[in-house]
Amino acid sequence: MADEIIYLDYAATTPVDRRVAELMLECRETRFANPASNHRAGRESAATVDHASRQLAALLNVDPATLVWTSGATESDNLAIAGGARYRAHRGRHLVTMPTEHKAVTDVFRMLEKQGFEVTWLAPDSRGLLDPDDFARALRADTQLASIMYVNNETGVIQDIEAIGSICRERDVLFHVDAAQAAGKMSMDLGVMPVDLLSLTGHKFYGPKGIGALYIADRPGCRVEPILFGGGQQQRIRPGTLPTDLIAGLGFAAEIAASRMDEDMRHLEALRERLVAGIRDVAGLLVNGDAEGGFPGIVNVSVDDIEGESLLLAMDPVCVATGSACNSRVREPSYVLRALGRSDRLAESAIRFSFGRQTQCEDVEFAARRYCDAVARLRELAPEAA
């Protein structure tokens, strides 16, 4: 087993489901025509896109017409936040978010700040949770848009989307949710949830990379201005030739996810329990996030006085993440963990374990032993602190 890779980085990306891959291959060979083309082959491609829209819509319990295909969650986040803020800029220029959001969200808000919007950055508690009362107090008469993620990609913390969304509805604030880590994994009924805009991506739930979607609720005042230009596709909200094979893959992945969501969740819960049992006796262990209430597919832990890069290499062949994958080539403490009040040293030692369908109990047990051994070895190797 030691020579095999133990992949515990499902929060970064998931393998494509074999059935999804087969469907995509078939699409590339038989439904390659441009779905915007007004001939028989084009109409067949368009029908494939429509079918995928219905599959994704069923997962979210929304009208297929409310879905816009994008290149992934990053583009969806950009379109929702920049497009939503600009659409409502004539009403006001105050926006609300958190510093613990994904960079695909925080960097858009920083860009908007440079363009004259005012952003309130709401601090989480030590677990990473946002108090809805704090959120309500941050809203102003000129607040037009708020963006709060569903499941944090580093810690697995789940925000109270229902409560925050309800406040937004009461105050007529456009509410965007980055659900990249939640879609296809957690049950969400957007037919009743107070969410206006929701971003997701296929590769987090066993679909292909390079395809995502933005849900735009069909209600007054809920619109976005396009951020891309060049064609009339998707009601000009997001122009560009639709990648039929990727869309078919995402749609099928959504259908599969819906059919086995409870089973997947029980599997993740069992894996989390086993991992935590295996590492809980490590001296100085600190769980980053909500130890009991978080998403069970992500466990993020730090330990005192261990250097993160050495810990990561000592874990080999267990593939885990330090910080978020988007930042992992830059050795700097996770900004998410720093926002939770962790010291640079604790943030640097953070390891994110994330599981998925293919993860076996023995993989997690191996990883737990590897983690314990690595911490013990690095502590043994370290000189006394001055």
Add this chain to the structure above:
Amino acid sequence: MSDDPYSPLVREYFAAPAHAGNLADGVTAGIGAQGVRVALSGSESDGRIRALRFRAWGCPHLIAACECFCRRYEGQPVGSLVAFRAADIMQILPVPVEKTGRILVLEDAVRSLGQRFGGTSAPN
């Protein structure tokens, strides 16, 4: 794996640092700077380094550099320690240039050890 940040030698030395530890009856030198810590201990016999051990807190390159130093300097004249150059180890492993500061902490520790053995200052 072409962009593996660790060479096979770094991986080998990091995974199995045979010189990790300390010599109870040895001369010691320790330095903490640049966010890392290095402690060396050594013993000598007839003007030559008989044994070297290290402890380190830092990245894999630093740990591998410490192990590399110990392997190369056991059996060498004690006086060679004060002339130790981190650049040589960085080339052997190799170590990326952005980690130079950390490896210079090892250089300072080695030279300090050499001085404690009674060696002369390094030539300019």
